[in-house]
Amino acid sequence: MIIAYDRLFDFTYAVFKAIGCSDKHATIATKVLLSADIRGIDSHGVARLTGYVRLWEAGRVNATPDIKIVHETPSTAVVDGDKGLGLVVAPFAMQVAIDKAKIAGTGWVSVKNSNHFGIAGYHAMQALQHDMIGMAMTNASALVAPTFSVERMLGTNPIAVAIPANQQPPFVADFATTTAANGKLEILQRKNADAPLGWVQDKSGEPSTNANELKQGGALLPLGSDREHGSHKGYALGSIVDIFSAVLSGASYGPWAPPFPAYVPMPENMPGEGLGHFFGAMRVDAFRPADEFKSHMDNWIGRFRNAKPASGHDKVLIPGDPEREMEEVRIKKGIPLVDSVVDELKLVGEKWGIELKA
Amino acid sequence: MIIAYDRLFDFTYAVFKAIGCSDKHATIATKVLLSADIRGIDSHGVARLTGYVRLWEAGRVNATPDIKIVHETPSTAVVDGDKGLGLVVAPFAMQVAIDKAKIAGTGWVSVKNSNHFGIAGYHAMQALQHDMIGMAMTNASALVAPTFSVERMLGTNPIAVAIPANQQPPFVADFATTTAANGKLEILQRKNADAPLGWVQDKSGEPSTNANELKQGGALLPLGSDREHGSHKGYALGSIVDIFSAVLSGASYGPWAPPFPAYVPMPENMPGEGLGHFFGAMRVDAFRPADEFKSHMDNWIGRFRNAKPASGHDKVLIPGDPEREMEEVRIKKGIPLVDSVVDELKLVGEKWGIELKA
Numbered sequence: 001m002i003i004a005y006d007r008l009f010d011f012t013y014a015v016f017k018a019i020g021c022s023d024k025h026a027t028i029a030t031k032v033l034l035s036a037d038i039r040g041i042d043s044h045g046v047a048r049l050t051g052y053v054r055l056w057e058a059g060r061v062n063a064t065p066d067i068k069i070v071h072e073t074p075s076t077a078v079v080d081g082d083k084g085l086g087l088v089v090a091p092f093a094m095q096v097a098i099d100k101a102k103i104a105g106t107g108w109v110s111v112k113n114s115n116h117f118g119i120a121g122y123h124a125m126q127a128l129q130h131d132m133i134g135m136a137m138t139n140a141s142a143l144v145a146p147t148f149s150v151e152r153m154l155g156t157n158p159i160a161v162a163i164p165a166n167q168q169p170p171f172v173a174d175f176a177t178t179t180a181a182n183g184k185l186e187i188l189q190r191k192n193a194d195a196p197l198g199w200v201q202d203k204s205g206e207p208s209t210n211a212n213e214l215k216q217g218g219a220l221l222p223l224g225s226d227r228e229h230g231s232h233k234g235y236a237l238g239s240i241v242d243i244f245s246a247v248l249s250g251a252s253y254g255p256w257a258p259p260f261p262a263y264v265p266m267p268e269n270m271p272g273e274g275l276g277h278f279f280g281a282m283r284v285d286a287f288r289p290a291d292e293f294k295s296h297m298d299n300w301i302g303r304f305r306n307a308k309p310a311s312g313h314d315k316v317l318i319p320g321d322p323e324r325e326m327e328e329v330r331i332k333k334g335i336p337l338v339d340s341v342v343d344e345l346k347l348v349g350e351k352w353g354i355e356l357k358a
Numbered sequence: 359m360i361i362a363y364d365r366l367f368d369f370t371y372a373v374f375k376a377i378g379c380s381d382k383h384a385t386i387a388t389k390v391l392l393s394a395d396i397r398g399i400d401s402h403g404v405a406r407l408t409g410y411v412r413l414w415e416a417g418r419v420n421a422t423p424d425i426k427i428v429h430e431t432p433s434t435a436v437v438d439g440d441k442g443l444g445l446v447v448a449p450f451a452m453q454v455a456i457d458k459a460k461i462a463g464t465g466w467v468s469v470k471n472s473n474h475f476g477i478a479g480y481h482a483m484q485a486l487q488h489d490m491i492g493m494a495m496t497n498a499s500a501l502v503a504p505t506f507s508v509e510r511m512l513g514t515n516p517i518a519v520a521i522p523a524n525q526q527p528p529f530v531a532d533f534a535t536t537t538a539a540n541g542k543l544e545i546l547q548r549k550n551a552d553a554p555l556g557w558v559q560d561k562s563g564e565p566s567t568n569a570n571e572l573k574q575g576g577a578l579l580p581l582g583s584d585r586e587h588g589s590h591k592g593y594a595l596g597s598i599v600d601i602f603s604a605v606l607s608g609a610s611y612g613p614w615a616p617p618f619p620a621y622v623p624m625p626e627n628m629p630g631e632g633l634g635h636f637f638g639a640m641r642v643d644a645f646r647p648a649d650e651f652k653s654h655m656d657n658w659i660g661r662f663r664n665a666k667p668a669s670g671h672d673k674v675l676i677p678g679d680p681e682r683e684m685e686e687v688r689i690k691k692g693i694p695l696v697d698s699v700v701d702e703l704k705l706v707g708e709k710w711g712i713e714l715k716a
Contacts, residue, residue: 071645071646073462073463073464073641073644074432074433074461074462074463075432075433075462075463075464075644076463076464076640076641076644076645078645078646103432104431104432104433104462104463105431105432105433105434105462105466106431106433106434106464106466108463108464108640108644110645145665145668146662146665146674147674147675148667148668148671148673148674148675149665149666149667149668149671149674150666150667150668151665151666153661153662153665161594161598163598163601171597171601173591173594173595173597173598175588175590175591175594176591177591178588179582179587179588180587180588196586196587198586198587199587201668204668204669205668205669205671223581223582223588223591223592224537224581224582224587224588225583225587228554228556229537229538229554229556229557229582229583229587230533230536230537230538230581230582232533232675232677233531233533233534233535233581234581235677236519236531236533236677237531237595239529239531239662239677240519240521240531242658243521243529243655243658247651247654247655247658248642248645248646248651249645249646250646250650253654253658254658254661254662255661271654271657272654282434282466283431283434284606286431286433286434286466287429287434287436287468287606287607288429288436288606288607288608292608293605293606296605296611296629296630297601297605299629300600300601300605300611300612303511303612303613304504304511304597304612307503307504307507307509307511308507308508308509309506309507309508310503310506310507310508310559310562310563311562311563313506313507315506316504316505316506316507317505317506317590319590319593319594319597
């Protein structure tokens with residue numbers, strides 16, 4: 001099924017309204033969620049809508065949160081998300097970071113008591129229109145084993161950084177701190193295909209190509225795959241995301257991060273409240289005149305785009321290129337949804353008489 | 359040869375004095391440089407002293423720099439290093455970040471017109487005594503090919519993050535954004551040994567195990583090694599370091615970053631001044647009370663240290679553990695130097711009648 005963005009927007013908005021979100025919150029939650037589908041990151045988009053609804057049904061998501069700043073300095077804040085949808089809490093917190101940066105040069109916001117916030121890249125990109133560099137990261141439920149361990153201790157803990165240019169499109173990096181995002185494994189599971197070596201390990205810590213290894217006690221591997229190829233660096237990166245997002249804010253960290261599937265019980269003895277995020281905004285003219293910076297970014301991007309390609313490749317990509325190209329296509333031609341997602345969406349819509357129309 | 363730290367300090371200090379550094383600059387340069395040897399990162403320590411001297415001889419390092427802030431806001435600054443030793447410029451800039459954080463909650467400093475600054479970890483760790491999280495990164499001369507490219511466009515561009523705890527030692531991550539640091543290749547070259555697949559590619563972009571591949575037009579690979587294992591993430595990380603360090607400050611970026619070996623000609627049409635660095639300091643009590651944060655870091659570190667180890671491993675490490683253990687040994691037992699380094703040091707000492715004594 002291929003569905004136009006506006007139709008999918010209407011459906012998703014209606015579902016968020018149905019669980020009790022205000023107009024404003026339903027609008028922003030829909031916009032954030034579908035930004036993943038538009039950019040081709042299908043695992044984080046509308047495919048997760050039913051998951052959010054189940055979290056709300058389980059009482060783990062508050063549809064009418066009182067999101068507020070609970071601590072601040074000129075360049076920092078901690079935001080309490082009041083168990084709200086991360087899709088709503090995150091834009092609030094990113095706006096706080098941007099507002100701080102307007103006055104102090106930079107703004108840094110750590111968030112507790114939140115839930116999954118969609119794609120990190122969306123939030124980082126909010127800074128671009130203000131001639132700011134944006135950053136976003138989040139912790140997530142533990143699927144990743146540290147180097148030398150068999151225990152799942154970290155989430156896929158993504159980092160996004162968006163940097164404005166002038167003539168060139170912006171530099172937008174958005175990546176899980178694992179070798180492969182969990183969404184890529186899910187695609188292989190649906191196809192009954194093997195995973196490349198280096199993505200997962202089995203429950204004894206041995207390398208595995210079984211895409212279903214996580215269901216059998218295995219774990220995702222940090223970026224780098226194994227010690228010889230730098231997995232201790234991916235482990236460190238994922239840890240930094242966890243600490244900035246959750247230890248700084250007072251959210252629950254490491255193996256205690258709350259799970260996304262509502263059927264998974266909450267961890268015992270959680271050391272903090274909910275999921276955590278971390279956002280940053282840096283005004284580029286807090287360092288040098290914005291036009292000067294952006295013209296050097298044009299030069300940087302242009303030079304890298306023209307780096308000599310390896311044989312078999314016609315060009316070198318700039319972070320953000322594939323997602324932007326996908327966005328151009330999907331805005332015009334619509335968003336493809338796999339059958340299992342369509343079925344789930346129809347089922348959830350039926351509860352409230354909301355129809356999914358192509 | 360094994361040499362006591364104090365003896366190596368005296369020798370190194372005397373060499374920095376000999377090239378014209380003030381007492382204060384020679385002291386800090388020595389302290390920063392030897393922090394690498396003490397922590398076991400031999401490639402970045404006194405083994406590079408002769409390289410710094412040659413840069414000074416070539417007129418690329420100014421021994422009496424007028425280091426100053428050229429732009430600032432409450433939470434940011436740009437520092438002009440006046441072609442000084444990075445070993446001296448970086449501590450100045452990190453102090454500016456710390457001073458900004460005392461007032462604004464966080465401080466962020468981008469540096470231009472500098473040179474190599476030793477190990478990133480040293481600078482990040484300066485924040486710890488102030489109950490701050492410290493960050494340090496730097497660009498470097500291009501040895502790394504972006505994903506899908508054969509051209510060297512980025513340096514090994516390290517990132518260091520230091521996070522204070524209470525009872526536990528601090529979390530200190532310090533890593534190149536490549537699969538393997540160049541120093542590890544140099545060790546294999548001396549042993550005439552092969553490199554693991556995934557560290558380097560040859561001049562056509564094909565995987566290679568030749569540890570000398572960089573001398574034959576090859577390149578280091580970004581963290582992740584290849585596209586299937588996330589090299590686009592390592593490429594993005596290295597790019598972010600380059601942009602924060604050099605495009606934000608006005609230093610020379612990407613393939614135009616100045617080389618460390620004085621015999622390598624400077625790139626043509628450099629778009630900025632010298633090498634760039636980026637430093638950050640975040641007061642933890644700008645987010646939550648420091649004792650609360652540090653006790654949760656104790657809990658975080660304790661939990662990760664006790665994660666179940668994989669078979670064949672007796673424990674899970676926290677970033678910074680191996681370097682701290684090495685430091686304890688080397689402070690007591692001295693610093694081992696390989697013969698080639700000893701010979702070079704003796705040669706450089708002879709110019710000024712400075713003797714290297716074990």
